[in-house]
Amino acid sequence: MWCLVVLLLPVVAASPLVKTPYGVVEGFDYTLRDGGVANVFLGIPYAKPPVGALRYEKPEKPTAWKDVKETKTFGAPCFQHANTKLLTGEGEFSEDCLTMNIMAPSKTSTDPKGYPVMVFIYGGGFEFGSSSFYPYQNISENFVSDGIVFVTFNYRLSAFGFFSTGDNVIPGNLGYWDQTLALQFIQDVISHFGGNPDSVTITGESAGGASVSALTYSPHSNS
16 A cells, blocks of 8 residues: 655745845845735945944945845934934934835836836924834835835934034035935936836925925936
8 A cells, every 4th residue: 555645845935135236135025915016125224324433424325245134124213302212113213224115016017127116205304204104014005016116215314414513514414415325326226126217206295395305406316
């Protein structure tokens, strides 16, 4: 008598990996209500940590990394007023906060140029806020499901982002410079996530909307 034994093993889907000019990032899949899948990458560093000698300086592009960087949790919110901490819903504030989140369709676009890209800048009067205010689940269901690569990011706030001595020592508007570098970083990497770098729309809420106006007028946004 023959006995047939069937061994059932769980199948674990591999996490999405994306190779960028700065290194490889590992995200995770989020299954949409319509059955589609979004690739989610949280906490990607788009600048060197603005600490030490880089505090109160314009942001610099991040140093490339050799190992696979796990990007599955939001980065720390930038320092802000202590009484607004409850609003972030996150852990400790940090100066090392210049991180980006990218949510993209898992399927390759039928357009050879890639999917259109939307960038959202949070508000908060330039005093408080965090990209983690906006859950990746909601973004994926409302934008990624329609074939849009969606990007959010943190920028320096309050005294760390907009303090100025009124001269060349600390000229100010460092938060705007963070936003400008974030847009440049998007140009560098977004095609690797399936996005079209020539079809990027920036939008924002409250102070984020004001930032969009400032970036639109700034010649540095085109560099």
